[in-house]
Amino acid sequence: MSFGKINTMKKIAIIGASYLQDPLIQKAKKRGIETHVFSWGAGEIGEKSADHFYPISIVEKEEILRKCAEIGIDGICSIASDLAVITVNYVAEKMKLTGNSIESTEISTNKHKMRQRFFENHDPSPASIMVKDPQDLNELNLQYPLIVKPLDRSGSRGITKVYNDKDLIPAIANAKKHGFIKAALVEEFLTGEEYSVEFISWKGHHHFLALTKKYTTGSPHFIEKAHLEPATIDPNTLNTIKKVITHALTGLGIQNGASHSEIKITDSGKIGIVEIGGRMGGDFIGSDLVELSTGFDFVNAVIDVALGQEPQVELLKDRAAGVRFVFNEDDLSVIDRLKKEHPEYLIREDIKEIQPSEINDSSERYGYVLISAENADDIEHYLS
Numbered sequence: 001m002s003f004g005k006i007n008t009m010k011k012i013a014i015i016g017a018s019y020l021q022d023p024l025i026q027k028a029k030k031r032g033i034e035t036h037v038f039s040w041g042a043g044e045i046g047e048k049s050a051d052h053f054y055p056i057s058i059v060e061k062e063e064i065l066r067k068c069a070e071i072g073i074d075g076i077c078s079i080a081s082d083l084a085v086i087t088v089n090y091v092a093e094k095m096k097l098t099g100n101s102i103e104s105t106e107i108s109t110n111k112h113k114m115r116q117r118f119f120e121n122h123d124p125s126p127a128s129i130m131v132k133d134p135q136d137l138n139e140l141n142l143q144y145p146l147i148v149k150p151l152d153r154s155g156s157r158g159i160t161k162v163y164n165d166k167d168l169i170p171a172i173a174n175a176k177k178h179g180f181i182k183a184a185l186v187e188e189f190l191t192g193e194e195y196s197v198e199f200i201s202w203k204g205h206h207h208f209l210a211l212t213k214k215y216t217t218g219s220p221h222f223i224e225k226a227h228l229e230p231a232t233i234d235p236n237t238l239n240t241i242k243k244v245i246t247h248a249l250t251g252l253g254i255q256n257g258a259s260h261s262e263i264k265i266t267d268s269g270k271i272g273i274v275e276i277g278g279r280m281g282g283d284f285i286g287s288d289l290v291e292l293s294t295g296f297d298f299v300n301a302v303i304d305v306a307l308g309q310e311p312q313v314e315l316l317k318d319r320a321a322g323v324r325f326v327f328n329e330d331d332l333s334v335i336d337r338l339k340k341e342h343p344e345y346l347i348r349e350d351i352k353e354i355q356p357s358e359i360n361d362s363s364e365r366y367g368y369v370l371i372s373a374e375n376a377d378d379i380e381h382y383l384s
Contacts, residue, residue: 013068013076015058015084017046023287023299025049038064061087075306080282082109082154098308104253108278111151111185121251125273128187145189150179157361161219190272192264197245199259200301206246207313210290226324226383229289254278257305284323292321292372320376322383326366335369338382345371
């Protein structure tokens with residue numbers, strides 16, 4: 001796939017320097033774009049791979065704005081980070097670059113405000129309340145079981161499923177501890193299979209890319225164990241999902257760039273929106289699985305949008321791709337079996353030594369294996 005011609009003097013700012021952002025850095029550099037990366041300086045991969053690195057925390061949006069204006073950037077972006085999105089869209093709006101509005105960003109990075117917008121627009125999502133102090137629970141009129149989560153974090157951080165009043169207060173305290181906004185979202189638990197929906201948008205036109213099936217550890221923290229793309233689902237349900245998410249994206253004011261929507265589907269086919277992020281999904285979904293399964297270079301499309309160029313959306317392949325994460329020795333056994341039975345499925349792996357400690361969120365997993373094959377049936381049993 002070809003992308004727009006890029007002057008070698010184009011400059012792009014990338015917010016964040018972790019392994020999640022490195023695909024952006026590498027693809028921008030391959031296109032002759034000068035990369036300017038901002039992060040607080042923790043020895044991450046992007047600090048070395050960037051053309052220029054600035055040890056400025058991603059939350060210091062005013063300082064980053066001043067530096068970006070000094071550099072004269074042509075675009076700004078990030079992937080897989082809700083926190084980075086705030087700075088990306090703030091700088092983009094102030095410098096009149098392509099992005100989403102500050103208002104839209106506030107809604108899509110605050111789960112309480114997001115729920116309120118879903119309710120106003122009649123988008124299907126669970127009933128919820130925001131809890132800052134214990135007295136807020138006087139307004140609680142929800143049915144157990146409940147999910148308690150921070151208002152402004154991703155990656156399964158601070159999430160707990162609770163079944164009774166006794167466990168609710170500790171869960172709220174845990175959520176507040178993990179969030180930057182010191183409040184928790186308490187919501188009714190959605191039943192059903194979990195999926196994510198990947199879109200890219202340009203000036204309010206939303207293009208569906210892929211439906212991804214999610215496998216988690218289940219209660220209480222629901223940490224992602226694996227992802228499979230494309231998810232096997234009947235065409236009518238898929239069309240309904242596309243309509244539901246398109247309507248919700250418009251309602252949130254997400255006009256430009258990647259989005260990652262998490263949903264559940266009940267046995268009866270009812271769709272519920274868990275949340276929507278105005279950025280690419282993490283866990284290699286956006287950076288790898290979409291391109292492996294569809295042939296569409298999602299990362300390069302994000303760069304296109306940031307530079308004010310309309311992405312050319314073509315889904316050229318129909319394959320399957322998946323990622324399995326390492327939690328324990330059982331995962332290593334499955335990966336060893338995969339290598340013996342079908343080494344040709346292996347795309348990439350990065351596995352660290354397993355430690356005897358409990359994993360509480362996705363950042364604590366011990367690595368991953370990325371695989372691809374002709375059909376979902378070929379690889380699903382290595383993921384579930």
